[in-house]
Each structure stands twice: as C-alpha cells, then as structure tokens.
Amino acid sequence: MTPATVQEPAFGRGGFAAIAGLLVVWELLGQMHLTIFVPPASAVAQAWWGLVTDGTLFRAAGSSLLSLLKGFVPAAVLGVALGLAMGRFRSVRYLLDGWINAFMSAPLSALVPVLIALFGIRDTVVAATVFLFSFFVIVVNTTTGVRGTERSLVEMARAFGASEAALFGRIYLPSALPAVMLGLRLGVVQAVKGMVVGEMLISLVGMGERLIYYGNTFLIPELYAVIVSVLLVAILSSTMVQACEHLFVRWK
Amino acid sequence: MAEPVGIAIEGVSKSFGTLQALVGIDIGVKAGEFLSLIGPSGCGKTTLLKSIAGLNPIDAGRIVIGGRTVSGPGGHEASLVFQDFALLPWATVRENAEFGLLLRGVPPSERAEAARKALHKVGLAGSFEQAYPAQLSGGMQQRVGLARALAVNPQVLLMDEPFASIDEQTRRILQDDLLRMWQEERKTVVLVTHSMEEAIYLSDRVVVLSPRPGRVHKVLDVPLPRPRQALDVRASGDFARLVDELWQILKKMQ
Numbered sequence: 001m002t003p004a005t006v007q008e009p010a011f012g013r014g015g016f017a018a019i020a021g022l023l024v025v026w027e028l029l030g031q032m033h034l035t036i037f038v039p040p041a042s043a044v045a046q047a048w049w050g051l052v053t054d055g056t057l058f059r060a061a062g063s064s065l066l067s068l069l070k071g072f073v074p075a076a077v078l079g080v081a082l083g084l085a086m087g088r089f090r091s092v093r094y095l096l097d098g099w100i101n102a103f104m105s106a107p108l109s110a111l112v113p114v115l116i117a118l119f120g121i122r123d124t125v126v127a128a129t130v131f132l133f134s135f136f137v138i139v140v141n142t143t144t145g146v147r148g149t150e151r152s153l154v155e156m157a158r159a160f161g162a163s164e165a166a167l168f169g170r171i172y173l174p175s176a177l178p179a180v181m182l183g184l185r186l187g188v189v190q191a192v193k194g195m196v197v198g199e200m201l202i203s204l205v206g207m208g209e210r211l212i213y214y215g216n217t218f219l220i221p222e223l224y225a226v227i228v229s230v231l232l233v234a235i236l237s238s239t240m241v242q243a244c245e246h247l248f249v250r251w252k
Numbered sequence: 253m254a255e256p257v258g259i260a261i262e263g264v265s266k267s268f269g270t271l272q273a274l275v276g277i278d279i280g281v282k283a284g285e286f287l288s289l290i291g292p293s294g295c296g297k298t299t300l301l302k303s304i305a306g307l308n309p310i311d312a313g314r315i316v317i318g319g320r321t322v323s324g325p326g327g328h329e330a331s332l333v334f335q336d337f338a339l340l341p342w343a344t345v346r347e348n349a350e351f352g353l354l355l356r357g358v359p360p361s362e363r364a365e366a367a368r369k370a371l372h373k374v375g376l377a378g379s380f381e382q383a384y385p386a387q388l389s390g391g392m393q394q395r396v397g398l399a400r401a402l403a404v405n406p407q408v409l410l411m412d413e414p415f416a417s418i419d420e421q422t423r424r425i426l427q428d429d430l431l432r433m434w435q436e437e438r439k440t441v442v443l444v445t446h447s448m449e450e451a452i453y454l455s456d457r458v459v460v461l462s463p464r465p466g467r468v469h470k471v472l473d474v475p476l477p478r479p480r481q482a483l484d485v486r487a488s489g490d491f492a493r494l495v496d497e498l499w500q501i502l503k504k505m506q
Contacts, residue, residue: 150336150338152336155334156351157355158325159307159326159331160331160351161356162326249342
C-alpha cells in the first residue's frame with residue numbers, strides 16, 4: 001500500500017478565513033490590554049514592518065534560510081538515497097531499520113550537547129540540526145514508498161525481462177515517488193523546527209536568536225513578529241515542496 | 253505473424269517451504285489451443301501459470317514452450333495478463349501498451365507503431381491513448397493490459413483470472429472480444445479462472461486441479477462449435493450440460 005498523500009493545498013480558502021477570524025479575535029483581545037504578552041495584532045504588524053524596514057528581519061531570515069538550505073538539501077538527497085536502498089535491499093533494511101526508527105522517535109533536542117561537541121556553536125551546527133530533524137522522516141517515507149510497490153507491477157516487468165536497473169528505475173522509483181514527496185514535505189517542516197531549535201538552543205543566530213533576544217528583553221510585539229515570520233518560512237517551504245510534488249506526481 | 257507454439261508441462265512440482273503447491277503436474281498444451289486451469293483456491297493454478305512465465309522457479313520437472321525450456325522470466329514466447337491489470341498508474345495508456353517493448357529495447361518509432369496496432373485490436377484506438385489508467389473503467393484497463401501483452405507479439409498468452417474483477421456485462425463483452433482476437437491471431441492461450449461458465453465458454457479443454465497439493469484431477473474436453481461468440485453458444489443445451497459436468501467434478505472434490 002502506498003501511503004495516502006494529502007492533495008489539498010496547505011492554505012485553502014477556508015484557511016484564510018480562519019486566519020482572518022483569528023486576527024480579529026487577537027486584535028480585540030490585545031486592545032483590552034490584559035497582559036503585555038498579548039499585544040494587539042496591529043502592534044505586531046507594526047513591529048514586523050519595523051523589523052522589515054530596518055533590515056533586522058532580512059538579516060536574521062537570510063542566515064536562517066541559508067542554514068535551512070545547507071541542512072535540508074543534504075538531508076533530502078541522502079535521505080531519499082538511503083530510503084531507496086533500504087526499501088530495495090533487505091540486508092540494508094535489517095541493518096539500519098532499528099537505528100532509523102530509534103532516531104525517528106527520539107527527542108532530537110537531547111542530542112544538542114553532542115552537536116555542540118561535534119560542530120561547536122557556529123552556524124554549521126544549525127545546518128546539522130536541520131539535517132538531523134528532517135533526515136529520518138524522509139528515509140522512513142521513502143522506504144515505505146518503495147516497499148509499497150505493487151507486486152504485480154514487479155512481476156509484470158520481470159515477465160517482460162526487465163533488468164534489475166530497469167526494475168528499479170521504471171517500477172520501484174516511480175511507485176515510491178508520491179511517498180518520497182510526502183516525506184520531503186514532512187521533512188521540510190521538521191527542518192524548520194530543527195532550524196529554530198538549533199538557533200535558539202545552540203548557536204544563537206538567525207531568527208532563533210531574535211526570538212530569544214526579544215523574549216528576554218520583553219519586546220513582545222517584535223517577538224510575535226518573528227514567530228509569525230518563522231511560521232511563514234515553514235508554510236512557504238512546505239508549499240514549495242508541494243509545488244514540486246504536483247509537478248512530478250501528475251497522474252493522481 | 254508468429255506461428256503458435258505448444259507448451260509441455262512435465263512432472264512439475266513446486267513447494268513453498270513445507271507447503272506443497274504443485275505435485276507431478278503433466279499437461280500438454282497444443283499449439284494454438286485455448287486451455288483453462290480451474291480448481292478450488294489453493295490448487296496452485298496461479299502458481300502454475302507464473303511458473304510457465306518463469307516467475308516461479310519450479311523444484312522438479314520442466315516446462316518447455318516451443319523448443320525452449322523455461323529457466324526464468326523474460327522469455328519472448330509468452331505474455332502475461334494480470335487479474336489486477338498491473339498497469340503503471342504514472343504512465344498513459346499508450347506508454348503502458350508500449351511498456352513491454354520498451355523493456356525489450358525496441359526503438360521508439362517501432363514501439364509506437366506496435367502499441368497503436370495493439371490498442372486498435374483491443375478497441376482502444378485514438379482518444380484514449382493519452383489517458384491515465386485511473387481515468388478508465390476496469391474493463392478498459394484490462395483492454396490496455398491485453399494490448400500491452402499483444403504488443404510484443406507473443407506466441408502464448410498467459411492469463412491470470414483476467415476478468416475476475418470486472419462486472420458481468422463487461423466481462424461477457426471482453427470474453428467475446430478475446431475469442432475474436434484469439435481466432436484472428438491464433439495464439440496459444442492458458443487461462444486461469446474460477447468461473448466454470450468462463451472456462452467452458454472460452455476453452456478447447458479445461459484442466460481441473462485439486463487442492464493441497466495441486467494435482468491434475470481431470471481434463472474436460474469442450475467440443476462446442478466455434479466461433480462461439482457468433483453462434484450464441486451460451487444459450488445452447490450443450491453449453492449448460494458441460495458447465496454442469498464441470499460443476500459435478502468440482503463438487504465431488506470438496
């Protein structure tokens with residue numbers, strides 16, 4: 001069985017309505033001045049614009065996005081490659097399945113001390129966190145995709161005399177593609193999590209550093225402005241992967 | 253057009269672990285014959301068919317198609333047709349019909365030509381070529397499966413319950429179309445089925461296999477006149493009598 005893929009856009013019309021509603025409630029709550037931790041939405045918007053115009057947000061986001069890219073691209077390439085190997089070769093699967101599943105379910109933040117020891121606290125460590133957070137879900141989904149290949153398709157190709165390479169390229173790979181794309185989409189969301197964790201807990205750079213700074217200095221509207229920006233990065237990355245998915249998986 | 257060839261199945265045995273699937277199977281399929289394999293589930297009829305295709309290595313005995321002893325998959329004599337159609341969901345109808353030729357390294361222009369002819373034979377020419385399988389009904393999907401099998405111009409068609417998951421009306425139409433194609437192309441057909449009517453209606457001979465372990469229990473000749481699709485054979489008393497005879501054989505086996 002191939003895992004079901006979600007075909008709805010990440011942000012439909014209903015999504016926008018819900019967000020608009022939330023903004024209104026937020027604004028009203030903020031205007032009541034109950035606590036400084038709930039500033040009105042308009043104040044956050046103002047702070048956000050301020051951070052955009054003075055370049056703070058671009059500097060922070062630039063550094064963050066670079067780490068995201070440096071971590072996610074290797075995770076995607078190696079994750080898909082390893083997933084394909086694990087899906088196709090039982091020996092590889094037996095060897096690595098336990099490890100992959102352990103890392104899948106482990107709280108990866110626990111590895112922070114190890115990462116600091118390995119990479120120091122420069123921004124490479126953020127890329128490493130991004131990699132660790134996104135790698136395993138990509139491996140697991142790719143493996144599942146390959147293993148979900150219909151038996152009869154394999155028999156059909158073999159009956160026509162398909163070589164191992166043809167079997168892999170023409171049956172297993174396209175069969176696994178929807179699951180691979182789902183893995184990449186879940187992976188990129190994990191990658192953003194890894195980015196924030198890395199920047200807040202380890203390296204203090206990029207958007208994570210801004211979150212810590214505004215939190216500690218009680219610049220609450222700015223804090224929210226950065227949180228919203230992180231959300232935007234997550235949504236945009238996921239949407240971009242989804243666009244690729246629509247490009248590659250056209251038959252569904 | 254390729255001359256039809258016979259299939260010799262001699263003393264074939266096959267087990268999966270401790271389970272004996274087939275024991276001492278001897279069947280001679282004549283060149284150009286339409287032969288059905290029928291029997292209760294567990295009788296190994298699909299196992300035998302896949303062994304003929306070279307997909308299941310056998311433990312003992314041998315299978316010879318034409319002059320060649322089957323030693324593995326990929327032989328050019330036979331094409332398989334699957335119960336679940338086994339179409340590539342990511343490929344168009346035309347790409348699916350061409351797939352066997354693609355795997356055999358046939359150049360694109362020849363592929364396109366052969367696939368177009370095969371699709372025409374199964375009644376799917378023209379507008380369907382660019383559709384994806386998911387856009388087609390089950391009956392039409394199996395026509396694509398049949399076109400893919402025919403496109404490589406095999407001498408033998410091996411069909412594994414090809415119409416089992418297709419509704420009754422469509423199934424009858426497909427059976428008639430299959431008979432017409434078989435008469436035009438003179439291919440040897442081995443059909444696995446669980447439908448007694450289908451076995452009698454289509455076949456020259458029906459081989460009844462008994463289960464656990466799979467053995468040849470009985471071979472039933474079907475001397476109904478051809479072309480059956482034109483003669484309304486289904487409505488004849490002889491047809492009903494033969495179906496009943498087959499039923500009596502299967503019933504006693506329970």
